[in-house]
Amino acid sequence: MKPTNLNDPEYFHKVVDCQYACPAHTPVPEYIRLIADEKYTEAYMVNWESNVFPGILGRTCDRPCEPACRRGRVEEKPVAICRLKRVAADNKGDVKKHMPQGPFKPNGKKVALIGGGPASLTVARDLAPLGYEIHLFDEWHKGGGMMRTQIPAFRLPEEVLDEEVNYVLDLGIHTYFNHFVHSMKDEILSKDYDAVFVGTGAPSGRKLNLPGFEEAGDNIHIGIEFLASVAFEHKKSIGKKVIVLGGGNTAMDCCRTSRRIGGEDVKVIVRSPFKDMKASPWEIEDAQMEDIPIMNNMPPKEFVVKNGKLKGVIFGKVYADYSSGRRKLIPTGEPDVFIEADDVIIAIGQDNAFPWIERDLGIEFGKWDIPVLHEKTFQSTLPKVFFGGDAAFGPENVITAAAHGHQAAVSMHLFCEGDNLVTDRPDPMTNLYRQKMGIHEWMYDSPVVEDVRYKVGHEDKKKTLRDRKVEVELGFTALEGFKEAQRCLNCDVMTVFDDKLCIECDACMDVCPTDCITFIKNDEEDVLRLNLRVPALNTTQDLYVSETLPTTRVMIKDEDVCLHCGLCAERCPTAAWDMQKYMYSVTKTYEMEGCCSK
């Protein structure tokens, strides 16, 4: 194998599993350390820089970081990263003074943002400090987009949402609320906007056109529409018996919302096996705790309507066959089942919808009516129009929308400056610095604690089911937050090896608690992987390979289960190993070279 190229910013980035997995590459270990230090405001700002909505995401994020967390590879459960983020948001001081302070000197450029959700708000935040005049359009009376319409208040209190949306809007954004853009051509492109961003999400809930669908009328609801009308208090009640069709997070929100507005016997019924459900495990758990049974392997066949009123749904029974590689649902031959229902909510997916974009503007649409975009710049085929969030590549989540927003903002800024969107794109900002303070002393808490993941408290069910606005999760207390924060392995503190200093005494190899280090004759990667002290079978994790050492061997470190405990550096007599903190930051518009704010 060739020696590892440490000049590649992605090598160490990949070692910080959580940050690497986060679409916005939030420096997770950095803010977790700040939380442990009770520096909540600073922890909040690290988040805000990177993901714009720490309080919202601390409650509702899809948490791609947690399955990636290294801790999950050495013990049972990962660090409760998402809940720690909320600790920062709950305990922060005055954060506003740390944010860019307007009014900003106008740069003479004007941009339009269609849709007021997380993607658009991120673009707004990133461009406002540069002096852009930003016009934001949204069909609802407040900003937030799907965070407001689709995430129920018992998971995300309105105050939290308002607060973080307003941090952005207060940067001097011109808002056009209650304004549905009907024509891209007439309302936007005909105006003098230098660039346009489309962040209109995936607003169209899928229907299930089974027999009886039309006849059942008002008693069949589309998931995201149902959630929006409850959020805006257009809908205040539902029948006692409710069936929710679908196994994603929207289905979980629908069933739990139903329990709060009159649903007593609420069931979730999925057509496939339980384990194939798309909903996050914790959301499934929360639904089950609210006495909502989840029935699986039951595809709906017919809505039964009598005398113009919905009576229930007929389901078939199937089992899943994976033998062909693709899942097939095969009828078991058992008789169909009729389940009574006063209301049915269909939450089986949602799609993009761009009826308001004329098809003769040069904005091309591809398969499934998704816009044709450059995957890094988010630029459409009409150069001044950019897309992001769910509107770009189909439904994802809030954190992905924020990540898109940052990149789209960079693109729009480059575009407005007349720069090349690809070649002039800024690299991430990275930095490595030593953590050594003295003998056995590092700037981070290197000892590895053995605590198992802390559970977060829940509000009394009697109370939460009575009022849909009462938040269910209480969040960690400051002490719980500290303890959970200590579980973080500080994966951003890198083990950096200098082959020129190594005397090959084996001290690091002998002391490493997880046998990550091997001194061995170099070979091809697949051969080496099998011949290390413990075979490195997790190929998603890199091998760190040194230059050839005097004994003609190389040092190989399997990054897989390194605890970042610093013992290798501690036991190294020549400081060939050093612990160095790696900072990796996705460059935002206001950090770009030649930029007015910095």
Add this chain to the structure above:
Amino acid sequence: MTYIKPTFRHPGLKKNKVGYVRADYEGAISTLCAGCGHDSISGAIVQACFEMSVEPHRLAKLSGIGCSSKTPTYFLSNSHGFNSVHGRMPSVTTGANMANRDLIYLGVSGDGDTASIGMGQFVHAVRRNLNMAYIVMNNGCYGLTKGQDSATTDFGSISKSSGLNDSFQAIDLVGMALELGATFVGRSFSGDKDQLVPMIKAAMSHPGFAFIDCISPCVTFNNNKGSTKSYQFVRDHQEATSTIDFVPHEEEITVDYEAGTSTSVALHDGSKIHLDKLSPNWDPTDRYSAVMRLQEAKLTGDILTGLLYIDPKSRGLHDLMKTSKRPLNSLQEEDLCPGSAALEGINAGFR
């Protein structure tokens, strides 16, 4: 403060035949200087015991005083241990071995503990062919008392504390062991685990006194330029007599050994030691050739390593003394006092 070894271990650790993983053979975290050769030898002992599938409670580790003699704390936490008086480890081991012949005895000593204060003990343990593995962690200085020259400091070697040794010749423990009739004599280097681990395994299997002189650089006082026991010097001057491979009795031989250059030594329990010779005019079972090779290496300034001599017909102390096959500590009153009838019988034998 990081001097805490996490308890998390690699989830992919392999189990040996008795169901333990390597981590089960570890000890407390070392308090020796970072980079000390002794730690590496501890690592080799852990590795060897794991690979040998030693049940930890069937092994006793004994030591005297010194940096080397601290190391039993850093390996085999679940084994029996005795940290004895300075230089008296061989005597304590002799006593323990007499009482319970069923344990594996691993003695750890240093150049001071063996070549100075313990010399009188050491030579008699060799002479008696006490069944034990005796490892000298030889760093050529008194590391624990600030690095003064020891009895194994080579003439002409420079150390940080004492400067140039232009006064005294060094005691060569390997040469001495050979002269005293040791039945297993090896020399190795802490920085060469490929050689050291199989050598320790062979030593633990050898029926009799198995001596390993292991050069172990003192990173703090004797790893400087001009020292003959530094990592650099040993690497530059190491001359291995052979590669060594230890094959336990129940295992198939999987390596092809080239005829002519390789020697296979069978041990009493059916294990085999394979030596792939790198050194001409040398036969590991011929004491005379071992002594000659050692002298030749001395003349050329090389550090001869490897398993230098082994007597395949070695008989340990219990065998020589024809003691009870059952460990003495397991003999009950009825075994030791068989009654007046038996006494009568013995007395009758003298009449």
